[in-house]
Amino acid sequence: MDSIPANRRLWNRISSAYQHEHDPQTGATPRLWGMYSIPDAHLHALGDVTGKRVLELGCGAGQWSRALAAEGATVVRLDLSEAQLAAAARAMGAARYPLVQGAAEQLPFAADSFDLVFCDFGGLSWAPPHLAVPQAARVLSRGGRLVFNVASPWFEACYDEAASRVTTTLQQDYFGLSTIAEGDGATSYQLTYGDWVKVLRGAGLIIDDLIEPRPELGTPNGYNETDPPDWAHRWPAELLWVTHKP
Numbered sequence: 001m002d003s004i005p006a007n008r009r010l011w012n013r014i015s016s017a018y019q020h021e022h023d024p025q026t027g028a029t030p031r032l033w034g035m036y037s038i039p040d041a042h043l044h045a046l047g048d049v050t051g052k053r054v055l056e057l058g059c060g061a062g063q064w065s066r067a068l069a070a071e072g073a074t075v076v077r078l079d080l081s082e083a084q085l086a087a088a089a090r091a092m093g094a095a096r097y098p099l100v101q102g103a104a105e106q107l108p109f110a111a112d113s114f115d116l117v118f119c120d121f122g123g124l125s126w127a128p129p130h131l132a133v134p135q136a137a138r139v140l141s142r143g144g145r146l147v148f149n150v151a152s153p154w155f156e157a158c159y160d161e162a163a164s165r166v167t168t169t170l171q172q173d174y175f176g177l178s179t180i181a182e183g184d185g186a187t188s189y190q191l192t193y194g195d196w197v198k199v200l201r202g203a204g205l206i207i208d209d210l211i212e213p214r215p216e217l218g219t220p221n222g223y224n225e226t227d228p229p230d231w232a233h234r235w236p237a238e239l240l241w242v243t244h245k246p
């Protein structure tokens with residue numbers, strides 16, 4: 001839980017610049033996954049949300065939740081950062097729904113509150129998964145789904161800190177990936193494939209799919225430089241886990 005205050009400070013500080021840079025991409029059309037904005041219509045991760053109780057874990061400005069609310073889901077949006085929640089409030093439009101300040105590590109909801117918990121580089125990238133996954137499982141109802149997209153271990157292991165880009169050279173130890181320093185004490189998290197499986201199964205979840213989103217050749221990465229530019233067409237940059245609570 002040590003990273004909660006520093007991560008909150010980081011996201012409060014960068015929120016405005018982040019939204020200025022990325023909202024045109026993340027909010028361009030509904031249901032876009034990850035750094036390459038791959039439509040969910042191609043990946044089939046989330047399914048029909050009509051009438052479902054949905055929690056977005058680390059919602060940012062809520063581009064995803066806006067889309068799901070418009071489709072008829074009952075959406076709750078949680079984020080650690082008040083600046084990000086303020087951006088979400090400004091972008092909410094006519095349809096009002098709850099914005100909750102909180103941490104993925106300690107969700108302020110009763111058990112069995114949601115049919116779907118999901119995020120896209122949200123709470124499961126920015127909270128220790130061994131704390132956040134059991135919390136997500138706790139608030140799901142039986143049959144409810146946890147679906148989330150994170151950076152792949154390949155992407156993190158090939159990230160060259162000094163050059164600020166992803167390369168074809170292994171830069172970090174695969175088995176040393178667990179925490180990633182984001183500056184000023186802020187931290188993001190990464191697990192090996194085996195540890196993701198252990199954490200998800202340990203929380204009582206069934207793994208239904210592990211989608212490896214693959215951008216078409218020429219699709220730009222809106223967040224990170226890669227060398228070569230078609231890196232993510234050749235190696236998996238993201239892991240999109242699809243799980244459910246039995």
Ligand SMILES: C[S@@+](CC[C@H](N)C(=O)[O-])C[C@H]1O[C@@H](n2cnc3c(N)ncnc32)[C@H](O)[C@@H]1O
Nearest residue numbers: 011058059060080081084103104121123126127
């Ligand atoms: C990269 S954004 C993801 C949001 C959105 N999907 C997007 O792409 O803009 C990460 C979000 O996670 C939030 N966050 C960071 N740490 C968190 C935590 N421990 N619990 C919940 N949210 C957290 C940040 O405030 C930020 O809004």
